[in-house]
Amino acid sequence: MAxxxxxxxxxxxxxxxxxxPGWDEAVRLTEAADADPDPAVVxxxxxxxxxxxxxxxxPTQMWTYDGVVxxxxxxxxxxxxxxxxxxxxxxxxxxxxxxxxxxxxxxxGSEATQAAVPPGGSFEYRFTATKAGTFxxxxxxxxxxxxxxxxxxxxxxxxxxxxxxxxxxxLVLSDVSTADAGVLAPGDQHGWFxxxxxxxxGLLLVNGKRLPTVKARAGVPQRWKLVxxxxxxxxxxxxxxxxxxxxxxxVGLIETPQPGNGVVLTPGERAELWVKPLTPGRRSxxxxxxxxxxxxxxxxxxxxxxELEVLDEPARHGAEAPSGTLxxxxxxxxxxxxxxxxxxxxxxxxxxxxxxxxGKTYRPDEHIPVRLGDTERWEVHNSTAxxxxxxxxxxxxxxxxxxxxxxxxxxWKDSINVPAKQxxxxxxxxxxxxxxxMLHCHILDHVELGMMTxxxxxx
Ligand code: C2O
Ligand code: CU
Numbered sequence: 080m081a082x083x084x085x086x087x088x089x090x091x092x093x094x095x096x097x098x099x100p101g102w103d104e105a106v107r108l109t110e111a112a113d114a115d116p117d118p119a120v121v122x123x124x125x126x127x128x129x130x131x132x133x134x135x136x137x138p139t140q141m142w143t144y145d146g147v148v149x150x151x152x153x154x155x156x157x158x159x160x161x162x163x164x165x166x167x168x169x170x171x172x173x174x175x176x177x178x179x180x181x182x183x184x185x186x187x188g189s190e191a192t193q194a195a196v197p198p199g200g201s202f203e204y205r206f207t208a209t210k211a212g213t214f215x216x217x218x219x220x221x222x223x224x225x226x227x228x229x230x231x232x233x234x235x236x237x238x239x240x241x242x243x244x245x246x247x248x249x250l251v252l253s254d255v256s257t258a259d260a261g262v263l264a265p266g267d268q269h270g271w272f273x274x275x276x277x278x279x280x281g282l283l284l285v286n287g288k289r290l291p292t293v294k295a296r297a298g299v300p301q302r303w304k305l306v307x308x309x310x311x312x313x314x315x316x317x318x319x320x321x322x323x324x325x326x327x328x329x330v331g332l333i334e335t336p337q338p339g340n341g342v343v344l345t346p347g348e349r350a351e352l353w354v355k356p357l358t359p360g361r362r363s364x365x366x367x368x369x370x371x372x373x374x375x376x377x378x379x380x381x382x383x384x385x386e387l388e389v390l391d392e393p394a395r396h397g398a399e400a401p402s403g404t405l406x407x408x409x410x411x412x413x414x415x416x417x418x419x420x421x422x423x424x425x426x427x428x429x430x431x432x433x434x435x436x437x438g439k440t441y442r443p444d445e446h447i448p449v450r451l452g453d454t455e456r457w458e459v460h461n462s463t464a465x466x467x468x469x470x471x472x473x474x475x476x477x478x479x480x481x482x483x484x485x486x487x488x489x490x491w492k493d494s495i496n497v498p499a500k501q502x503x504x505x506x507x508x509x510x511x512x513x514x515x516x517m518l519h520c521h522i523l524d525h526v527e528l529g530m531m532t533x534x535x536x537x538x
Pocket of ligand 1: 219
């Protein structure tokens, strides 16, 4: 049996690499080229441009970063300086938002913190990668259309001190609407209804591919780092023929592994799964099942999105499931926390239905003052009849309760589902980085209808 060598995957010392040759070839992401030889500096170029990509076997014009969908994978390690020299040749203004990364406010890429980059323009993003985790980047101007056209990519921050849990596989989940073969649907398809219900593309993609195959060996774990980069689709994945533990969330490892046979990810959300394939010689499909975010009770049929091919050869080394404490999470101090509530709601605004927060649709000239250094306890009520994906810029939070139940594990999050008519409780500390920070529903079409507001964090 040949030992395979996979160049770009960091290799755990205690687990000799035993993934089959070419195991991740079908889903391997283009990696951004680091132009700086200094190991503590990641210096990359990124260009937003329209390009022809192969979409389910058809050449299709999409909006891309560097001509690929998803955009290039950016890898950094904790403590690294990250410089992204961004240029745009898109036909309209854009920005790059570093979803989940704790950047200074002026690097956040929202329309509150920088002027949008015009066609032909450029911007230099520069920040320090402070926390390990699975993050992503996308535009924050007309984001529902721009993300829907293909503008999204992953940024992975690794902690060299963390033990290895399996071979890394970054999987970006997205969906695309095509009007005709090879032509994307317009960003505002179906008008107000499209906004209100959230546009889900009919083509489900894993790393830009329809139903690619990942190879594996029974007993040899893989660490799947999943990003939901869809504009509106909730991804509820079931992974067959494998032992599955959720070991990470939005911002790195969770406190203890959580068993399950899959995971649900709302738009913007991430998870890390430890996946140990079981029966050798079997090919099975990872399926996306309907997450029923409208609570209408007749689910869409499940759809195969990724094939898992488990080789018909035994592994030489099996692996024990991770157990116990993966890392200690100390939540912000609840005793010192000031309460604040948000209501995600339907609004009627002169006839046309709008969405809003605390009675208002988004207005760029309004913001909520927050004191730097404060710890807050938030209650987020969803008074609508549908689920919403709550996302906070700049600060990770610890969820404590959802829909009347304690959150099952301590973890840091920035994106989370708030089910219809339910309430989320969380703790957040505004420890640093004053400035303007948005919070909004990450069903990006809902941003267009106003379900967004802004915090101003200041001393
Ligand atoms: Cu990923 Cu304000 O967004
Ligand atoms: Cu929403």
